[in-house]
Structures are given as structure tokens and as C-alpha cells.
Amino acid sequence: MTSPRATPATPGEPPPGSAAPEAAIEVRDLTFAWPGKPPLLRIDRFSVARGERVFLRGPSGSGKSTLLGLVGGVLQPASGSVRLLGTEISGLSASARDRFRGEHLGFVFQMFNLIPYLGVLQNVMLPVLFSPSRARRIGAPVELRAEAVRLLSALGLSSPAMLESEVTQLSIGQQQRVAAARALLGRPGIIVADEPTSSLDHDARENFLRLLMNECRAQGTTLLFVSHDTSLGGLFDRVDSLADLNEARLSSAEVA
């Protein structure tokens, strides 16, 4: 189910009138297959404009997580290109892709988002361990903690006691917000959220999404939100269906 204003004329293309000169995410002629398996993904074109918040829906097993792996630069396409924030990441070396991911992408997963042996603030500040440029974007090292606290507060976690608590003592909803704060730290260009609300009840889900979107809007961050739960689509600028984008599925369906 998609909101009327969110449905574009062509799947994967930005809405008419989008002013973004260069897309935040641009996938072209992409194919991907696991070794010894038929092609899982064949996407002719999929793009997300800068600052846009896109909901990508698709049932389990449709290749959503694989697409995120390709966008995150962890997987390499068999052919085609993945361009993020103007950089052709499919042409980069593995370590350069890792660095790019650390600097420009933030991830929120479905569950188990946090490192259990780090505290709340340490989990939020984790990205700067691997990305000095992300740390530099925040400013001086002393500002790092302040920014982490600010993000947590913006996401509804302002209790000082909570900041000092073990992450394993937090509720799932609180853990998701800590993960969102971590993804947003250092103003990455793109946030990728992989079914982050599937463990939350309806109210918590909507509350979490609004907080996340507000912060994305405030930071000008692009959001690619992947889920099989279509009820959330109305909150996004655009809704795409992976089933419509993925020609590999279309072909196999036609053959069947």
C-alpha cells in the first residue's frame, strides 16, 4: 500500500520536479547473482535524490538485503553500477568501499543493532573509530560526546541514567533509537534502514519513524527505508516496490 503522493510515474525514478542535481543513490543496469544461482537482482534504474526519504517495499526473500549489501558496498554487482553521492562505488577497491561506507553511510538494522559490550554512548560513537573524516565533520573531539547526547535526546533518549546504562538493559525501541543515533552521527549523506521497525508495536513504530525522519530532515540526510510492512509508506516522500524494480523476478515470474 502506498500513499497517492508517493507513487512515482516510473518505479525507481525521483518524483517529478526533484531539484537534486546528482542523486544520492543511483543504481544502473545492475545485475547480481549468488555463485551458482540464477540472477537474484536485475535493476535497470533506481535512484534516490539527495535529502529524499524513500520507502522500498518487498516481501521476505525478494532480495532487499542483497540490494542493501550492494548499496553499502559490501557486495559487488556482476554488472552495472552503484553510484553514491556522486562516487562510483562499484569501481572502488574493497577497502575503499569500506572507507566510503564508514564515512558516508549510516545503517539501522532490524534487530541486534548494538554491540553488547559497549555502553550507550560508546555504541553511538562507534562510527568515528573507523572513520576519522566523520569525526572531523562533527568538530573537535570534545564535541563528539555532546553531538552523541544531542542525537540521543532528539530521538527521545535524554535521561542521563539511560546514557550510562548497559545497552542490554534497554527496550527494543530504545535500542533502535540508539542505533538510529549511531547511524546519524557525523551527518552521513545516506541512512539505510533495514526493517528497523519490525520488532516494534504500532505506536512505537510510528514514533520511532517520525523521530528518525525529523532528524534526517534536519541534517539533510537521504533515507532509504526497506521493509515488507507497507503500512508505513505514507510517511515517506516516495514508495518503490522492489518487485517492480527487479526485472530478474519479473522474468522468473513470466517463465513460471
Add this chain to the structure above:
Amino acid sequence: MAPILGLALRSIWNRRLTAMLTIAAIAISVALLLGVQKLRTAAKDGFANTVSGVDLIVGARSGQLNLLLYSVFRVGDATSNVSWASYRRIAQHPDVAWTIPISLGDSYRGFRVMGTTNDYFQHYRFAATRELRFAAGKQFSDLYDAVLGADVARQLGLALGAPLVIAHGVGKVSFANHEDKPFRVAGILARTGTPVDRTVHVGLEAITAIHADWQGGTPAPRGARLSAEQARKLDLTPDSITAFMVGMRSKVMTFTMQRAINEYRQEPLLAILPGVALSQLWNLVGIADTALMIVAGFVVLAGLLGMLTAILTSLNERRREMAILRSVGAQPRHIFTLLIAEAGTLAACGVLAGIALTYAIVAVARPLLESRFGIFLEIGGLTRYDFGLLGAIIGAAFLMGALPAWRGYRNTLSDGLTIRV
């Protein structure tokens, strides 16, 4: 690298119970290895230090180890004696500077009694050049004087002037004692860390005196016995002795003298070089020593395998952790480094704890080893060899850590940002 090490430490702390057990297993195995190493060094040093300054040891012809064992270590018995005439003839040889006659065969409450002369206290050396020193009293001045080794005096609580009755034979329990000729403690030797500490020394003539009225290994009937005072009036020159030690005027003549004694026609004698015999004996004992080291090595291996198991079993449950690290920009090599740093940290902690445990055990066991076995354990620093062993353990831990690290690395590559468990 520093952030990865920080993460490794926090990760270990998060699994502190398992980590503590792993560290304890490594520490115990390291302590065992170091302990065995310290013990064998101490035993070897003690062994080599047992006798020095003696050029030849001469006894009845048997084997050189047998002669060394009974004359120096007071272990076992001589197969035959050396006649007094042969002894005197060799002792009077112009190339011989001094001799120490030894007469064995009796005991006092489990300690061997050795008949000798005051030359023993003058010429015997141990630990290269150290002389026998009196902690109390002095050498023999009366026929029935006894000089005790340090352990004998301490363990039996004997002080100067204390009476003692020597038992016939060397068994712990004796049915025939020389109670009619009691001795008096005239001197107590300072500790040497050699079998001297566990020996009761009496004069050579005293051995003749206490056996003067004995026939065929049994005492004379009560009426035919000689009193201690009567024995004093006898010619107490022995007929034979068990062995004797020889100091040459010139070391160059040692081999010539050794050959001459070994070819001595009047009596089948054997002259041995103590250093050579000690080395041969150590080689024999060294087999057990090597076996002990191999066992200790396997215990270390078991400790490291425990660590490997602990890390490997935690790998699967940590795949999401790896995916999170990947999502924030960690490269597979970071994951590899993280896991191998954990193995290295556990091993390093285990080794440090093992060193501390070794010193604690040495401090506690030292007096016991010293009093029971005459083994001196030095609480000195670690030797280069010890450092080599410890380095090898940490190196082995890194090698073993490479297995889970490699699996973690492979998981990371295949999992990417999603986990397929």
C-alpha cells in the same frame, strides 16, 4: 589499531567469566612449564654443584655411576670395599695432594652415616669453590664426635652436645644399634644444598671402633662386647674403606693417575672423574627431565586449545556484532585483527598470571623443596630461555587465534551486513 585493541579488551571484559577461566587455564599451564623449567635448572645446578675440586673418586671396581651414586649422593651401596693398604699406597703417591677416605654402611634415623677424616672438611668443595663451613661447633676432636649435615640437625632437632646412637645398616628401621658406643654432636655444618646436608659424619676410626666387636655383621654376645672406652685403646686403623676422593697436585696428572688406578694389579679398583660421571648421570636423569618438559608442553597446548574453543564457540553468536562493525566502516582485516587481538590478549594475560603464579608457588614451595629434597629454587628473574618459552606460547596463541580470526574474516565477507546463521 588502537580502537581495535580497545574493542578487543571490552569484548573480553564482556565475556569475563569465560575469559577468566581461559586465562586461568593458560596461567596454570604456564606456571607448570616455568615451574618445571625452574626445577630442572635448580636440580641440574644442584647436581653439578654436588662435588667439585675433587679430581678422582676411587672405589672397588663396579660402574662409574654406581660409584658416584654411593660415594657422593649416598644412594645405593658399594659392591665391595677398597683395602686400606691400597688406599694408603695411592694416597702416598707423590702426585697426590690429598685424599678423603669414605666409609659407608651405617645410618642414623634414616640418614646415612659416613666415616671420614678431618681432611674432608678441609678439602671437600661444592658449587665450584665453596668450602664446607661450620654453622656451629667444629670438626672431630674426639673418637666419638659426630658432625651433622644441616638437614639432619634441623629435621631431628639436634644441637651441639646431643647424644646419638648409630644404627647398623642403612635401613630406616634397624634392629641392631651401636648403643654401647654413643656419639656426641661436635659440629653442625652450614647448608650446602648437596647430599652433605643429609649426612652424619663421624671419624673413620670411630667406624672401626663401633664394629670392633662385631663378627659377620652381628654384634658379639653381651659378655664379649667392648665398651666405648675399651675400644679407644684398640688400633683403630680400618682394614678397608668404601671409597676415597683424590686431589692431585697437578690436574695434568689426573688422567695418568686414573689409568694407573684402573690398571692397579693388586686389587680391582675403579677411578672416575666426578665431572664426567655427573654429566653421564644427568644425561640419564635428563630423560625424565625431558619427559616432564614434554608433559608441561602438552599442558600448555591444552590451555591454548581451551582458549581456541572459547573464541570459536563465541564466533557464531558474534556474527551480528561483526556485521555492525562492518556497517560502520570496519574492514574484514579489522575483524581479523579484533579476533586475533583477543587471542593475543588472553594469552598475554595468561602468561603474566602464570609468571605471578610461578613466583607465588616458588615462594611457598621453596622451603619445602629445600628441606625435603635439597633443591634450591632461586627467586631470580626470568632467564632468556624462559622468555623464549613465554614468547613461543604467545606466538602459538596468535597462530591459534588465526583460526577463529580467519573464520570471522570469512563470515564477515559472506555475511556482509546481513547474517545468514
